[in-house]
Amino acid sequence: NFALNATMALAASLVEGEGDVQAEAMSEDAANEPTLEDLSVDESLSPIDRVEHYMRSDLAMHRALVAKEIRETAVAVGVHSTTVALLPVIQQLVRDSEPMVRVTIVEQFVPLVRFFLAELPEEGYTVLSTVFLPHCVNMLTDVTETVRGTAHSVLLALIPFVRPDNLTDCLCPVLATLSEDDYVEENRVEALSLMGKAAALFTPEMNAFVVERFLRLSEDPMFRVRKVVAASVGAVAAAIGPELAESALLPVYLHLSDDEIWGVRKACAEALVDMAGAVSVEARRGALTDLFQRLAEDQSRWVRSAIFQSLGPFIATFHSPQAQEARRAAAAAKVEEEREKEREAAATAAAAASKSEGGMAGDGGDGGGDGERDRHQSIGGTGAEQASSPTTTTAGVCGPTASTPAEMPGDEGTHSGGVPGSVLGRRS
Secondary structure, eight states, X not given: OHHHHHHHHHHHHHHHHHHHHHHHHHHHHHHHSOOHHHHOOOTTSOHHHHHHHHHTOSOHHHHHHHHHTHHHHHHXXXXXXXXXXXXXXXXXXTTOSSHHHHHHHHHTHHHHHHHHHHHOHHHXXXXXXXXXXXXXXXXXXXXXXXXXXXXXXXXXXXXXXXXXXXXXHHHHHHXXXXXXXXXXXXXXXXXXXXXXXXXXXXXXXXXXXXXXXXXXXXXXXXXXXXXXXXXXXXXXXXXXXXXXXXXXXXXXXXXXXXXXXXXXXHHHXXXXXXXXXXXOHHHIIIIIHXXXXXXXXXXXXXXXXXXXXXXXXXXXTTOOHHHHHHHHHHHHHHXXXXXXXXXXXXXXXXXXXXXXXXXXXXXXXXXXXXXXHHHHHHHTOOHHHXXXXXXXXXXXXTEEEEEOGGGSOSSXXXXXXXXXXXXXXXXX
16 A cells, blocks of 8 residues: 555656646747737838848748748849849748748749849849759759749749750759659659650750650659659650650550559550650551550559540540641532532523524514514613613523613623523513
8 A cells, every 4th residue: 555655646746747847838838939029020121121130030930021022122122232132132041941931932033033034134044044043953852842842833934934055954954863863752753743844845955865864764663753754754755756756755655554553554544645646647546546445444443534534635636637638628629510510500501592592583583673672672671761770680590680771782692691682572
């Protein structure tokens, strides 16, 4: 009993001591929490003084505020003061200990680049290539996933500002570094994702480099890397041209479509349309059609679902502009043939009507005077009739035609409608 009581007393004292430690820690945390006065910002300071003051703050919120307003501060103080005073601040913010601050400053890179290029194009491009691009590339390997993702998006937005003759020097080193990192899987995935999303901006000099990286990483032991290769191969194939795509990347794509991991095969199914648009029609009818049939019978229902969702767009890739032009030309030729037949039929009818008119005129030669007067009256009419009715309508082979009395033939021949004058006279 004595031992039991001693043990219980010791346990109670330990619990009491632990409670005192926790209470003390909570009181210290409460004491260290910033007050409303600490969080406030002194608006009386000039833009540069406010940046310099709050850059030294222990509160991450103040440093994040400086990063968020860095572009507005640059516009307020001008490009020269920005170059002298704010660029050093930017270089400190990208190395801040708080991920929130690093994310906030990298989000301001694109607006700042636009500001520099608008004010001083040549000097601004130098700042882009020596300050913003290197920092953005370095943040691709940040320890925080949010920072890496933001830097990835910002780098894709900065690439269009890079001149084509400098694109290889800016991109190839970072892609080589990331893709050759055999220890960090995420870096290899990042390199492949960049190559896929920036494929449309590639220069011909980069094609061989990119193809070599895809060939190397398609054999990566990590399935996530192979999955990104399969997902990006269509966009890269469309960028490097059909010949190189068909000779170099199509075998890689077909190999990955038979991968043991269903997620890799599903990525190939989703990339089918992009790959089909990058290769020749013969490759679509042959290798890609066989691939479709094989994935349509895949053991994974997710792969089957993905390949059947690509069926309609895949069929549409067989549509050829040359074939459409040929069909249009054939349709136009057929229409012209039908019109020619109509013209021949009209000419035959007119010839038959003219021959009939000649036979009728020979039969009624004795009463030619009266018939001739009747025909003149029927066709031309009297002067009073012409004055009161200036337009006469006749019906011919091609339908009703309106003509003025001056245009009507008086004695012989065929009217604009195609019916001989004597026939109209006899009908009247």
